[in-house]
Amino acid sequence: MKSISLLAVASTLFASALADLNKAPLSSRQLLQSGALQSPAPALAGKGAPHGTASSEAVSKLCDDLQQKLGGKVVRLQTTLVDTAYFQSVDHAYNAEQRAYKPTCSVLATQASHVVDTYAAVKAAGAGYGVRGGGHNPNYGWNSSPDVFIDFGQWCDVTLSDDGNTADIAPGCRWGEVYSTLEAQGKTVVGGRVSNVGMGAVLGGGLSHLTPEHGLIADNVMSYTIVLPSGELVTAGSGGDYADLWWALKGSTNQMGIVVNYKLLTKDVGEWWGGLLTFLPTQVDAFVDAVAEYNAKYDSFNDTKAAIVPTITWVDLPTPALLLVGLAYHGPSRPKGIFDMFFDLKPVADTTRKSSYADINGVYDFGSLYGSSTHFRTSSSYLSKTQAREIYAAFQDFATKNVGLWWSLSLSYESFTASGLAKAAAAGGNPQGWAAGRGFTAQTYLVQWVPSLPTHKKQRLLAAAKAATTAGSDDIPLFINYAAADQQPLLSYGNLDRLRGIKAKYDADSYVTKHTGGPRFEGGDF
Ligand SMILES: Cc1cc2nc3c(=O)[nH]c(=O)nc-3n(C[C@H](O)[C@H](O)[C@H](O)COP(=O)(O)OP(=O)(O)OC[C@H]3O[C@@H](n4cnc5c(N)ncnc54)[C@H](O)[C@@H]3O)c2cc1C
Structure with missing residues (x-):
C-alpha cells in the first residue's frame, strides 16, 4: 500500500511539473510577487511596512504613469527585466532584511518636484510608500515598502550660504560627503559620527561629536523643507507658521512627511584631535569602568569639546574580539585629564593624532558594512560602574548562549552629556523631553546574523537579544535612532502628548501611519 501511494504522489508531482513546464515562464514581477525571492519577515523586528489600500494593478498603473511623467531614469519599475538600478536601490540597506521588500517601483528622486509628484500619485491611489535616506535604520520596513519606494540615494547637494552661516543639504547626503x-570651506555641521550614515539621523534627534558643545543634530537645524501629508511643500523653521512642525521633526523620524531639504546651522570647523584606542579583551572590566568614570566626571571638566564612542565587539566567538574607544576633541591636541582613564589602561594600539573632523568621523567606518541582517536595541541609563558592568555582563551572557546564531555583536555606551542636553533645552527642547540637568548614556546593542539563518533561529536570537537588553532607567526616554521597533520608542517620550497633537494636525487622517513603516504612536504587539 505504502509503495503504491508513494508512486501516486510521485506521478502527481511529475504531472504538475510537466504542466508547469508547459506554462509561460514567470515574469520577474510574478516571481517576486509569488514570494519566491522574498524572505519572511523576521519576528520581533517590527510589523514591517504596510501595503496601502490600492490594488496591485492600481499601484502598477501609478508607477507606469509616474514613469511617463518623471522619466525612466527616475522611476525604475520592478517589471523591467533585471534593472540593475532598481535592484541597487532596493537592496542598498544596512539591514539586509529590508531587501525582502520588492516595491512595484523605486523612485530615484533628485529634486523636490519628484517627491511632490510621487506623493500626490501615492495618495491618489491609496498606495503604501517607504522613504530611504542613507538606509541605516535596521527596523524592518522603516525604510522600505512593498508598493512605492522613494530612494534619495542619488541626491546629494551641499550648498554653503553666502554668509557661511547655514548649509542646504539634500536628503540623500551622507555625513562624510557633507563634512x-x-x-x-572652513565650516562644518553638527552631524553623525560615521561617514556613510544618512540624513535620517537628524529626524531622530541625532547624536554628534559636537553634541556636548552645540546640542543634538536636530537642535542645529534652521529649517526643513518638507512635503506634508497633505501634499503641500512647506518650510518649517523655529519661528513662523510651522514652528510646531520644526519641533516635532526633532524626534518623529518619518512620521510627519518627507523632508526634501535640511538647512543646517554651520560652525567654524576649527582644529581637531582624535582617533581610536584599542585594548586587550582581557581588560574588559577595567574598560567598562573607564567608560562609567568618563561619564561621571564629564561635567566636572567644564570642557564641552570632548566626545567618545566606546564599543565592545564580538566576532563569531563568545569572548569580545575588540575593545575600542573613539576619542574626539575639538581642539589641536589632547586635552588634559578628560581622556586619562582610557590612556591609564595602556591601550595596545593608539591612532590618536591631530586630525580633521571628517577623518575623526570616519574612524568607525568599518562598522557600517552593508550586507548582514541587523538589529538594534537601546536602553538609557544614568551610568554607574555597577550598571555599566551589569549591562556588559548581560550582553556577554547573551553572546555565549547564542553563539552560532549571530556572527557579530557590538555594545556601545553613547554619552548624552548634561551640557548637550542643556543646549537642546535652550534650542526649544524636543519631543523626547530629556531632562536638561543630568547626562545619561544610551546603550546601543547591535546584533548581526547571516541573512540565510532559518526563521526559527532568527526568532530565538531576537527574543534572546530582547531579554538581554538591560532595562535602564525608566525616566529617561529612549534614543529612537538606536531603538528596536518593538521597544516603541515614541511611547517613552516625555512630550508625547504634544507630539501626538502636532501629528494629528498635519496627518489628520493618519495617512502616513497607515501607509508607511516606522515608529508607532499607539501601543500593541510587535
Ligand atoms: C553604523 C551606524 C552608525 C550610526 N551613527 C550614528 C550617529 O553617530 N548618530 C546618530 O544619531 N545616529 C547614528 N546611527 C543611527 C542612525 O542615525 C539611524 O539609523 C538613522 O535612522 C539613519 O539615518 P539614514 O538616513 O542613514 O537611514 P534611513 O534608514 O534611510 O532613514 C532613517 C529613517 O528616517 C526616514 N527618513 C530618512 N530620510 C527621510 C526624509 N528625507 N524624509 C522623511 N523621512 C526620512 C526613513 O524612512 C527611516 O524611517 C548610526 C547607525 C549606524 C548603523
Whole structure:
C-alpha cells in the first residue's frame, strides 16, 4: 500500500511539473510577487511596512504613469527585466532584511518636484510608500515598502550660504560627503559620527561629536523643507507658521512627511584631535569602568569639546574580539585629564593624532558594512560602574548562549552629556523631553546574523537579544535612532502628548501611519 501511494504522489508531482513546464515562464514581477525571492519577515523586528489600500494593478498603473511623467531614469519599475538600478536601490540597506521588500517601483528622486509628484500619485491611489535616506535604520520596513519606494540615494547637494552661516543639504547626503564639502570651506555641521550614515539621523534627534558643545543634530537645524501629508511643500523653521512642525521633526523620524531639504546651522570647523584606542579583551572590566568614570566626571571638566564612542565587539566567538574607544576633541591636541582613564589602561594600539573632523568621523567606518541582517536595541541609563558592568555582563551572557546564531555583536555606551542636553533645552527642547540637568548614556546593542539563518533561529536570537537588553532607567526616554521597533520608542517620550497633537494636525487622517513603516504612536504587539 505504502509503495503504491508513494508512486501516486510521485506521478502527481511529475504531472504538475510537466504542466508547469508547459506554462509561460514567470515574469520577474510574478516571481517576486509569488514570494519566491522574498524572505519572511523576521519576528520581533517590527510589523514591517504596510501595503496601502490600492490594488496591485492600481499601484502598477501609478508607477507606469509616474514613469511617463518623471522619466525612466527616475522611476525604475520592478517589471523591467533585471534593472540593475532598481535592484541597487532596493537592496542598498544596512539591514539586509529590508531587501525582502520588492516595491512595484523605486523612485530615484533628485529634486523636490519628484517627491511632490510621487506623493500626490501615492495618495491618489491609496498606495503604501517607504522613504530611504542613507538606509541605516535596521527596523524592518522603516525604510522600505512593498508598493512605492522613494530612494534619495542619488541626491546629494551641499550648498554653503553666502554668509557661511547655514548649509542646504539634500536628503540623500551622507555625513562624510557633507563634512568634506564644508571642511574645504572652513565650516562644518553638527552631524553623525560615521561617514556613510544618512540624513535620517537628524529626524531622530541625532547624536554628534559636537553634541556636548552645540546640542543634538536636530537642535542645529534652521529649517526643513518638507512635503506634508497633505501634499503641500512647506518650510518649517523655529519661528513662523510651522514652528510646531520644526519641533516635532526633532524626534518623529518619518512620521510627519518627507523632508526634501535640511538647512543646517554651520560652525567654524576649527582644529581637531582624535582617533581610536584599542585594548586587550582581557581588560574588559577595567574598560567598562573607564567608560562609567568618563561619564561621571564629564561635567566636572567644564570642557564641552570632548566626545567618545566606546564599543565592545564580538566576532563569531563568545569572548569580545575588540575593545575600542573613539576619542574626539575639538581642539589641536589632547586635552588634559578628560581622556586619562582610557590612556591609564595602556591601550595596545593608539591612532590618536591631530586630525580633521571628517577623518575623526570616519574612524568607525568599518562598522557600517552593508550586507548582514541587523538589529538594534537601546536602553538609557544614568551610568554607574555597577550598571555599566551589569549591562556588559548581560550582553556577554547573551553572546555565549547564542553563539552560532549571530556572527557579530557590538555594545556601545553613547554619552548624552548634561551640557548637550542643556543646549537642546535652550534650542526649544524636543519631543523626547530629556531632562536638561543630568547626562545619561544610551546603550546601543547591535546584533548581526547571516541573512540565510532559518526563521526559527532568527526568532530565538531576537527574543534572546530582547531579554538581554538591560532595562535602564525608566525616566529617561529612549534614543529612537538606536531603538528596536518593538521597544516603541515614541511611547517613552516625555512630550508625547504634544507630539501626538502636532501629528494629528498635519496627518489628520493618519495617512502616513497607515501607509508607511516606522515608529508607532499607539501601543500593541510587535
Ligand atoms: C553604523 C551606524 C552608525 C550610526 N551613527 C550614528 C550617529 O553617530 N548618530 C546618530 O544619531 N545616529 C547614528 N546611527 C543611527 C542612525 O542615525 C539611524 O539609523 C538613522 O535612522 C539613519 O539615518 P539614514 O538616513 O542613514 O537611514 P534611513 O534608514 O534611510 O532613514 C532613517 C529613517 O528616517 C526616514 N527618513 C530618512 N530620510 C527621510 C526624509 N528625507 N524624509 C522623511 N523621512 C526620512 C526613513 O524612512 C527611516 O524611517 C548610526 C547607525 C549606524 C548603523
